[in-house]
Amino acid sequence: MVAGLLATGCSGSSGNGSGSGGGTTTLVAYTGQSGDYQINFNPFSPTQIGGGAAIYEQLFFINKAGSGDPEPLLGTDYSWNDEGTQLSVTLRDGVKWTDGEAFTADDVAFTFGLLKKHAALNSIGYDGSAKAVDDTHVVFTFDKPAYTQGPDVLGNTYIVPEHLWKDVNPETDVMEKPVGTGPLKLGDFKAQAFTYVANEDYWGGAPAIKTVRFLSLSGNTAGADGVAAGTIDWQTGPVPNIDKVAETYPGYGSATVNQSQTALLTCSSKDMGCAGPQTDPAVRRAIYHAIDRKQLNALAFQNTSSEISPTFVLTSNQKDLISSSIEQPVAPETADVAAATSELEGAGWSKGSDGIYAKGGEKLSLTVEVVTGWTDYITAVQTMAQQLKKAGIELKVAQSSWNEWTEKKTQGKYELAIDSLYQGSAPDPYYVYNNFFASSAGAKVGKTSGNNVSRFSDPDVDAAIKSLRQLPQDDKAARQPFLDTIEQKIVEDMPYIPVLTGGTTSEWSTKKFTGWPSDDNMYAVPAVWSKNDFAAIIKNLKPAS
Template sequence: MFLKSNSPRRMAVVAGAATLGVLLAACSASPNGSSKGETDGSTLVAYTGQAGDYQINFNPFSPSRIGGLGTIYEPLFFYNKAEVSEPVPLLGTEQVWNADGTELTVSLRDDVTWSDGEPFTAADVVFTFELLKSTPGINSSGFDGTVEAVDDTQVKFTFDAPVFVKGPDFMATPIVPEHIWKDVNPEQDVIEKPVGTGAYVLGDYKPQAFTYTANPDYWGGVPALENIRYVALSGNQAGADGIAAGTIDWQTGPIPDIQNTNKNFPSYDHFTQWQSQMVLASCSSAEQGCEGPQTDPAVRKAIYYAIDRTQLNNLAFEDTAGEVSPTFALTPSQDTFVSDEVQEKVAPMSADVDASSEILEEAGWVKGEDGIYAKDGERLSLTIEVVTGWTDYITALDVLASQAKAAGIELTAAQSSWNEWTDKRVNGNFELAIDSLWQGPVSDPYYVYNYFFASSSGAKVGEAAGNNYSRFSSPTVDSALEQLATLPLDDAAARQPLFDTIQTEIVDAMPYIPILTGGTTSIWNTADFSGWPSDDDLYAFPAVWSSFDAAEIFKRLEPQG
């Protein structure tokens, strides 16, 4: 009887990232924010939102990796999710499908060496994909085909059924060197000395910062940007201070008065894209070992209706976020995919406490004398995990706690380091976590469903899950995803009934509670570096933490100092 309101459609006009912020000490700066010393053009200082010290790990398949994707470990092709475009050849130069979508032939570069001097060949590609297939814990793309080397510069992938839609994910797999990785446990081993084919190699490493240096033997030519220094900092306020001091060159996260970035800091500008869908992710499945009130779908839906998204957007995100669909089709660009069977196309922007209460009471929850619901002696009290220093999210949780209390639900925030937060999510040791769902390589909702709702990417509590850390499992959704994988992306008539099925299931279960669509905003140094993405040339998704995109941006930048 719910999910039927028709809230007014509204798009955000400016953007603040829904996740991350920054700081760096040590470099001097001029009063107007231009950078000096370490950030003088030879070294770009970047901050990804890392809260607390880095723990070294450049294993590209590990959820606790701190870097390396794109910069060190390259895929076969780069896919630009910021706009519709052809894939960019990297280690692969050409890809050709057969008419049935069951065979994909990829031609490889013949002038590539690994950073330790060994030659890159088709055997490395075959090894990487066989490694994925034999290790389910790292196979988030669901690769289930066979791969063979036709010769040193050509490989052929063969599948039992058409897999057109999975091609971009497979082609975006980081390739690793067989001569090193044949002795590596990809799920457990920590990689301290990464060897790749990318434009950069690892330079110095310390827990507070590490540096990439330009690869002198890069097949694409030595990049103009010589060094990239990633720093581990304390949070968003520190980031704002770093921008003001001119000691950070690129961060993706909020700063005060973000619309006037260039006016306040003439050496900087900001740029925004809307793609990350903010959620309260739940450990949803009691069958998989999740414990707590959040395993009841009624509780998740009650929280959904308790949220006043207009107030939340104003108080936590400077009115920079946009609407979100409970189907997780990205609005408005993917609105055509939203099922007619889902009557509430976007989440309500105001709270509906009556709806929240009715859902809980129909599920057997009873409000106690303290105003909080309870059932079978268990109070409706939940802990939400958040990373220390993510001040926008921490503010959001303060607001959500107040809103939920009005609906008889107690929410408490628990802050921890990024590493601890990640470990809790991956292993299922949480009740709720504030996070974002990301989009796939092309603008199509199949990817977010396959990443976050496929049971193959989940795991029992205590075991490492893939992207589906909510542990959601539905044979109906799995079947629809399997069928979608066999259909061309442009076959709307055949695909939409499958989207209808998936959306009906996930709206009903709601393992990820939709909050808002966050604007991803980068603040970057335009005085010392040129070549940043723009509306006229959106060649990559402009977020420093979007690794493959950031790697393409680094290769385009030209130091001006």
């Protein structure tokens, strides 16, 4: 199957159209998808496979690898009132949906109304009201100062057409025929591959890339093979000799961006219905201490990962926001078995004759969910299993398709899962806390959660998150006490066990296309699966002569 799909990718890449310089206008991409695609272009769905930014646009684009300043898309200008309770946005005139209907401020107000009406869609915690002043002006009003909601409202919400969405259930409809304002439209869809085609009437001018084909392969190895064979033009994932891509794979370039924080996610809360040894905070902290991160980085990630803070504050550019009360602001490089033992025995766990701890007849044996074919994560979990065994913790690996893995997390039907916590809409730890630790983003086991798949809930954390929303993001003195509260709580409870800050490495064809991000011009994070950045990059690419 892999060989057949790679051949398909090769055929599409060289046979569909050419640019003014004679180069291909079809780009073949691979996100790491393993298993069949299930059609879902609802941009609010946790199991969507595409649509965000490429089809449905935001008001502005925010580059988390850059300054974080909003860049105009459907919006052209914005301003806050002095109290931080009203955000006024001017919209681009003359934009049309791909079905020919005019885009107006009513569509923006309607979209944000959906978030208020449907809590399952409201992953940003939006609590304002949006009103269309006229066709090109919309005003967002909040009961309290809401500065931190600015980047989410401006750059992290996909606008949908009211004339189509008013008659659907936005929580369940998969939008098989999506209509948006973006640079691409949905072309063909099959379980093994689907295509985007250029929106020739795009307000910003039709992209030079006329077709993007997304492949579903068997995993990272197949992706690396596609790069080696020249049949994949852009992928995000590991390849052999990842530090020497240009030399190893002639005609390819690459970049590594350390933004996503790899963690062992846990279904942590008994009160929310979670079951298993991982519901004990002492077990979670013991796992944290028992990991040898230096060895793990070398064996699983080719040393592309970097240090991680248990506060989930990025140490590269946010380190000054880590609370001074955190005794260990950065996770240790090597394992501390003594610390792990102290945590477990202090919580009443006793080591059995087989060397594994147990308590109340329950063995300290845990299963980690991982996507089939994600070789780096699979190696990481297998390595951690060997490391944790030394601390009396048994770790088992369960591989499944991406769809099954996602459902287990969002339904709370898992013990551990390996994944990453992403940075959110702007380079600020508030967004990690709001996305992954707020009670509003969780749900009882059996109900679909938002990003808070750990089901973590703490009233002090919720209150601190709400307080941060009311403060300007440049007022460090006022914000720090609330950050302190959140950081102290999550380090103590540890619903997400910090592993490493993942080095997200992408490879792309410089032989076929020009305009990729570079160290000198990182205008977007070059990860295929990062929907906002994907659209920005596609608009910037041109066929090579």
